Amino acid sequence: MSALLETRGVWQRFGGLVANSDVSISVGRGEIVGLIGPNGAGKSTLFNLIAGVLPPTQGSIWFDGEDVTRMPAAMRCRRGIGRTFQVVKSFETMTVIDNVIVGALVRTTVMREARRKAHEVLEFTGLAARADVLASDLVPAEKRRLEVARALATEPKLLLLDEVLTGLTPTEAQTGVALVRKVRDAGITVLMVEHVMEIVMPLVDRAIVLDLGKVLVEGKPADVVRDPKVIKAYLGDRHAVGA
Ligand SMILES: Nc1ncnc2c1ncn2[C@@H]1O[C@H](COP(=O)(O)OP(=O)(O)OP(=O)(O)O)[C@@H](O)[C@H]1O
Numbered sequence: 001m002s003a004l005l006e007t008r009g010v011w012q013r014f015g016g017l018v019a020n021s022d023v024s025i026s027v028g029r030g031e032i033v034g035l036i037g038p039n040g041a042g043k044s045t046l047f048n049l050i051a052g053v054l055p056p057t058q059g060s061i062w063f064d065g066e067d068v069t070r071m072p073a074a075m076r077c078r079r080g081i082g083r084t085f086q087v088v089k090s091f092e093t094m095t096v097i098d099n100v101i102v103g104a105l106v107r108t109t110v111m112r113e114a115r116r117k118a119h120e121v122l123e124f125t126g127l128a129a130r131a132d133v134l135a136s137d138l139v140p141a142e143k144r145r146l147e148v149a150r151a152l153a154t155e156p157k158l159l160l161l162d163e164v165l166t167g168l169t170p171t172e173a174q175t176g177v178a179l180v181r182k183v184r185d186a187g188i189t190v191l192m193v194e195h196v197m198e199i200v201m202p203l204v205d206r207a208i209v210l211d212l213g214k215v216l217v218e219g220k221p222a223d224v225v226r227d228p229k230v231i232k233a234y235l236g237d238r239h240a241v242g243a
């Protein structure tokens with residue numbers, strides 16, 4: 001079967017800056033794929049191109065057998081691309097359940113049905129006890145979870161997670177890892193950006209490393225972490241003598 005997601009020769013330029021440079025990646029159905037790379041490598045930009053926030057300068061994006069390159073973000077969401085934002089985007093003055101209902105309304109216009117779906121997602125994400133709390137009153141780990149819950153309420157086939165495990169305590173991060181596994185077990189494909197290698201590498205089936213906007217290496221996590229090119233990119237010594 002064809003990949004669920006494919007980017008083909010995708011470029012994104014911001015004026016003179018090349019944020020994505022000829023990026024071709026694919027994500028198979030049921031996979032958890034990690035997208036890693038140093039700060040400014042172009043990871044969030046690639047998410048924005050996949051989700052339809054920005055049109056790529058060049059190249060195409062294929063989702064579920066269809067060219068979605070020119071499709072607006074809301075329509076891609078209905079096709080099954082769900083995402084979280086690196087900077088949490090919840091509605092702070094709304095309750096947790098209402099935030100998730102906003103996601104659920106992508107699939108239904110019946111409020112009762114949206115509420116039922118939102119409750120189901122809050123159970124799934126471990127936020128049920130916080131349903132009636134204002135989003136602004138959540139602790140940071142719960143806010144990340146709420147981001148995931150809102151995206152799940154849209155019933156995605158592909159979930160894009162942008163640093164949802166970043167800045168968490170080790171215990172919170174492990175709870176997050178368990179949630180990502182549960183999402184995949186529910187049949188949802190995951191593409192996730194994460195910095196903390198110790199957390200992300202045991203979780204993913206495959207890792208793709210972006211550096212300076214380009215795909216540097218991709219492969220099995222164990223091979224990727226040992227790759228000298230990856231070590232060099234992370235240590236930032238590409239300008240060192242002899243490098
Ligand atoms: N809307 C924009 N306008 C101009 N430049 C941008 C824009 N969005 C991103 N960039 C630039 O593109 C490059 C890639 O940014 P991006 O946010 O995609 O990196 P990232 O890999 O997600 O980094 P981080 O790990 O810090 O989140 C950076 O140099 C950034 O400053």
Ligand SMILES: [Mg+2]
Pocket residue numbers: 043044045086
């Ligand atoms: Mg980013």
